[in-house]
Amino acid sequence: MINLKSFMARQDILALIILAALLFVVMPMSMDIFRLNLIGKYLTYAFVAIGLVLCWGKGGILSLGQGVFFGLGGYCMAMYLKLESSTPEATAIQSTPGIPDFMDWNQITELPWFWEPFNSLTFTLVAILVVPALFAFIIGAAMFKRRVGGVYFAIITQAIAAILTILIIGQQGYTGGVNGITDLRTLKGWDIRSDDAKYFLYFLNGALLLGVLVLCQFVLKSKLGRLLVALRDKEDRVRFSGYDVANFKIFVFCFAAVLSAIGGAMFTLQVGFMSPSFVGIVPSIEMVIFCAVGGRLSIFGAVYGTLLVNWAKTTFSETFPELWLFGLGALFIAVVLVFPNGLSGLYRSYLAPHVDRWIFRKPPEGGSTGTGAIDTPAFEPDPAARPAE
Amino acid sequence: MNTITNNTDFLLAIENLTVSFDGFKAVNDLNLYVDENEIHVIIGPNGAGKTTVLDLICGRTKATEGSIKFRNRELTEMREHEIVREGVGRKFQNPSIYEDLTVFENLELSFPRGRSVWGALTFQRDTEVTARVREIAEMVFLDTLLDMQAALLSHGQKQWLEIGMLLIQDPELLMLDEPVAGMSVSERKQTAKLLNEITKGRSVMVVEHDMKFVEDIAHRVTVLHQGKILSEGSMAKVQSDPKVIDVYLGH
Numbered sequence: 001m002i003n004l005k006s007f008m009a010r011q012d013i014l015a016l017i018i019l020a021a022l023l024f025v026v027m028p029m030s031m032d033i034f035r036l037n038l039i040g041k042y043l044t045y046a047f048v049a050i051g052l053v054l055c056w057g058k059g060g061i062l063s064l065g066q067g068v069f070f071g072l073g074g075y076c077m078a079m080y081l082k083l084e085s086s087t088p089e090a091t092a093i094q095s096t097p098g099i100p101d102f103m104d105w106n107q108i109t110e111l112p113w114f115w116e117p118f119n120s121l122t123f124t125l126v127a128i129l130v131v132p133a134l135f136a137f138i139i140g141a142a143m144f145k146r147r148v149g150g151v152y153f154a155i156i157t158q159a160i161a162a163i164l165t166i167l168i169i170g171q172q173g174y175t176g177g178v179n180g181i182t183d184l185r186t187l188k189g190w191d192i193r194s195d196d197a198k199y200f201l202y203f204l205n206g207a208l209l210l211g212v213l214v215l216c217q218f219v220l221k222s223k224l225g226r227l228l229v230a231l232r233d234k235e236d237r238v239r240f241s242g243y244d245v246a247n248f249k250i251f252v253f254c255f256a257a258v259l260s261a262i263g264g265a266m267f268t269l270q271v272g273f274m275s276p277s278f279v280g281i282v283p284s285i286e287m288v289i290f291c292a293v294g295g296r297l298s299i300f301g302a303v304y305g306t307l308l309v310n311w312a313k314t315t316f317s318e319t320f321p322e323l324w325l326f327g328l329g330a331l332f333i334a335v336v337l338v339f340p341n342g343l344s345g346l347y348r349s350y351l352a353p354h355v356d357r358w359i360f361r362k363p364p365e366g367g368s369t370g371t372g373a374i375d376t377p378a379f380e381p382d383p384a385a386r387p388a389e
Numbered sequence: 390m391n392t393i394t395n396n397t398d399f400l401l402a403i404e405n406l407t408v409s410f411d412g413f414k415a416v417n418d419l420n421l422y423v424d425e426n427e428i429h430v431i432i433g434p435n436g437a438g439k440t441t442v443l444d445l446i447c448g449r450t451k452a453t454e455g456s457i458k459f460r461n462r463e464l465t466e467m468r469e470h471e472i473v474r475e476g477v478g479r480k481f482q483n484p485s486i487y488e489d490l491t492v493f494e495n496l497e498l499s500f501p502r503g504r505s506v507w508g509a510l511t512f513q514r515d516t517e518v519t520a521r522v523r524e525i526a527e528m529v530f531l532d533t534l535l536d537m538q539a540a541l542l543s544h545g546q547k548q549w550l551e552i553g554m555l556l557i558q559d560p561e562l563l564m565l566d567e568p569v570a571g572m573s574v575s576e577r578k579q580t581a582k583l584l585n586e587i588t589k590g591r592s593v594m595v596v597e598h599d600m601k602f603v604e605d606i607a608h609r610v611t612v613l614h615q616g617k618i619l620s621e622g623s624m625a626k627v628q629s630d631p632k633v634i635d636v637y638l639g640h
Binding site: 219222223224226227229230232233234236237238239240241242243244245247248251 | 447449468469470473474478479481485486487488489490494497498499501503504505506509510511512551554558
């Protein structure tokens with residue numbers, strides 16, 4: 001058994017406890033199930049933002065196509081749920097009963113071969129993790145082995161997001177098209193639309209998120225985490241220290257993809273549908289903004305950034321629907337120009353010294369050995385951050 | 390693509406090496422040999438191809454023709470990290486260190502263990518690593534600065550740190566590109582002493598412009614000019630060679 005304390009500093013454990021209290025106590029007690037379900041939805045994006053912290057913040061690999069993996073995870077889940085709700089009895093009015101409704105509308109008369117395995121929940125759960133990992137591996141191997149990086153990589157991931165969206169919309173009969181896969185009802189007979197289910201899924205989602213945070217903390221505190229920072233800084237030095245750089249980039253890209261997919265699957269379960277509007281360029285860039293606002297170097301920051309931006313989005317878009325997108329753009333510009341390390345950067349500069357002093361009774365610039373410098377690097381303007389403006 | 394290459398007793402044998410960039414031959418039919426435990430210095434005017442030779446050896450640039458054999462193993466076919474694992478270390482002209490990490494972490498990452506993805510995830514900072522990092526840090530005069538962020542080091546200290554990052558890999562051939570550029574006089578002396586110390590049991594190739602420094606360290610000197618060898622031998626021999634005086638050292 002791995003000792004938690006070996007890779008989680010006291011500050012990190014405190015951050016985890018505070019987040020857990022917020023998610024499991026404060027939010028459920030202060031909100032009705034409708035709002036709580038919204039928070040649950042936002043938190044599914046946090047999985048993507050956490051992945052981006054590892055990939056982009058630490059490793060310097062900016063992916064503008066994380067929606068692809070969010071979507072893959074979400075679609076895998078949606079395919080299973082759709083099949084379960086498309087029993088011959090429930091779809092008796094269709095010309096071909098027993099297949100999803102949108103297939104019937106598109107004159108498809110039998111279940112396509114790649115839908116078949118999604119009758120099994122075990123297969124679906126495995127697929128949620130494996131399909132995005134495999135896809136990320138193929139993209140990563142093709143790009144990183146050829147030393148495509150920086151802006152070029154960002155543009156290619158963006159193109160992939162666009163291609164996948166077009167593919168989903170174009171293959172309406174197999175994917176549900178622009179509407180996505182809707183009208184999802186039950187999971188193994190358990191109604192996911194009921195309030196009880198929504199509560200359960202919210203807590204499951206929160207628990208998964210905390211689990212992912214611990215896992216990421218483990219990765220970041222391992223030598224691999226330091227290597228990511230080293231890669232961002234001086235890729236050639238890493239290469240000429242005997243590391244096969246491409247393998248590390250592929251790993252972190254796949255890791256981020258799997259996290260995004262978990263988020264996507266939880267999204268489908270909590271929101272009850274999945275559509276191409278969560279796959280394309282715009283959602284992918286929004287996810288980068290969540291990460292940037294939270295602070296691209298902090299996994300906890302990414303969670304708060306996601307919550308804050310989405311809360312603001314919901315609030316402002318209810319009041320000023322036309323202005324919201326301008327607000328989001330302005331927010332991103334402000335983050336890049338004014339507080340490049342996001343919320344976590346602000347926390348570290350202004351609050352952390354006091355927290356350290358009052359809670360840990362420790363001088364601000366404490367004598368922590370070794371790993372301290374990872375979390376507080378001086379900001380260097382990241383050229384890859386610019387094109388997304 | 391190779392001409393007949395025979396196995397040699399040399400640690401490094403470069404034969405008929407040519408690299409051309411769009412027809413421009415930066416290195417032209419070069420033959421160069423490095424003995425074991427030798428400090429071999431390459432000098433020459435700007436654009437002579439000195440850094441390109443180092444780039445070719447470490448795999449950063451691919452040769453157009455010719456062979457580079459290290460312990461009779463062909464390097465031109467290998468990828469960079471494989472060449473490193475064969476025992477060739479390369480220091481860049483500008484200090485190339487991880488500025489966001491501490492001195493300790495910089496050295497630790499260069500420690501030759503856990504170089505695969507899984508190895509890096511499961512890497513443990515055990516006493517062997519710590520002891521070795523401290524030992525190397527002491528050699529490169531940074532033992533009191535282990536917890537300092539590398540960005541805060543002085544230029545000379547950054548150069549030493551990078552040399553230390555190579556030493557911890559224990560390479561058999563160490564290639565240094567202008568190691569004393571930008572160093573103060575005292576730092577330069579310390580570096581010369583350091584180089585003389587670290588050559589025990591390994592060979593060092595140095596590209597350098599500083600003639601005083603070259604005199605201090607070189608066992609053998611090769612003068613490159615327009616991608617070809619102009620002169621080779623001891624420092625005294627090279628310095629008195631009229632061709633070298635003509636194109637490089639000046640009258």
